[in-house]
Amino acid sequence: MNNEKVITVTDLTKRFGKFTAVDNISFHVNRGEIFGFLGANGAGKTTAMRILCGLSRPTSGGGSVAGFDIIKEAEKIKRRIGYMSQKFSLYEDLTVLENIRLFGGIYGVPDKEIKRRGEELLRRLDFYDERNRRVKSLPLGWKQKLAFSTAIFHRPEIVFLDEPTGGVSPETRRQFWELIYRAAADGITIFVTTHYMDEAEYCNRVSIMVDGRIEALDTPENLRERFSADSMDAVFYLLARRAKRQE
Numbered sequence: 496m497n498n499e500k501v502i503t504v505t506d507l508t509k510r511f512g513k514f515t516a517v518d519n520i521s522f523h524v525n526r527g528e529i530f531g532f533l534g535a536n537g538a539g540k541t542t543a544m545r546i547l548c549g550l551s552r553p554t555s556g557g558g559s560v561a562g563f564d565i566i567k568e569a570e571k572i573k574r575r576i577g578y579m580s581q582k583f584s585l586y587e588d589l590t591v592l593e594n595i596r597l598f599g600g601i602y603g604v605p606d607k608e609i610k611r612r613g614e615e616l617l618r619r620l621d622f623y624d625e626r627n628r629r630v631k632s633l634p635l636g637w638k639q640k641l642a643f644s645t646a647i648f649h650r651p652e653i654v655f656l657d658e659p660t661g662g663v664s665p666e667t668r669r670q671f672w673e674l675i676y677r678a679a680a681d682g683i684t685i686f687v688t689t690h691y692m693d694e695a696e697y698c699n700r701v702s703i704m705v706d707g708r709i710e711a712l713d714t715p716e717n718l719r720e721r722f723s724a725d726s727m728d729a730v731f732y733l734l735a736r737r738a739k740r741q742e
């Protein structure tokens with residue numbers, strides 16, 4: 496990790512009619528960092544993340560992602576990032592290998608590279624024997640690992656993960672985080688939202704959003720110290736109970 500800023504956000508606001516979903520937030524993310532973007536349901540995380548991915552325009556404020564302006568250069572951003580949503584986008588009727596080929600092709604990875612990287616990926620995930628199995632027959636934890644791997648297959652500068660580990664066991668989440676660490680070690684910046692506070696502890700820095708605003712942003716260690724809390728769970732609870740929004 497270094498101090499080169501790969502995401503900068505300044506006074507970003509998003510309104511839907513009279514409702515302010517994201518309220519004047521500013522922050523940055525360093526290259527190679529694992530950045531946790533936390534908040535209770537409805538705090539505004541997905542709305543902010545969609546703007547950073549170039550999928551939605553802010554009402555005011557701005558920022559840059561991978562060196563490109565989030566308003567004027569949204570298309571360039573889309574080519575340099577990976578994105579995994581809560582309802583990740585694998586094709587259930589295609590096999591594991593077909594999904595890898597398809598995503599590689601969509602992101603413009605040359606055929607030879609798709610073959611090479613695809614094999615490497617299948618072996619690393621221990622999926623080689625399952626390569627011809629349809630995705631819909633795989634357990635959820637396997638699908639999540641595959642979805643993450645396809646989201647970074649084109650070697651993006653940043654990958655955005657929106658609650659990537661929902662619904663799986665702690666053991667499967669731990670394995671998933673091993674993939675995240677490996678990607679970060681390979682130089683990919685990780686921007687991740689999660690509801691699991693044990694995962695917040697794995698991040699280099701975390702921000703905590705309450706009712707559209709960033710109420711705290713620091714390393715887990717500094718946050719625990721500042722709020723005299725023994726866990727991120729306790730820090731989150733102290734901040735989130737200030738929320739007025741109900742989802």
Ligand code: ATP
Binds near residue numbers: 516540542543
């Ligand atoms: P969750 O963890 O539940 O995904 P979140 O922090 O990602 O929550 P958002 O999905 O960003 O929250 O939603 C923030 C608020 O903005 C919510 O109150 C939501 O109802 C509202 N909102 C989101 N999208 C729209 C929209 N297109 N039109 C109107 N309101 C919206």
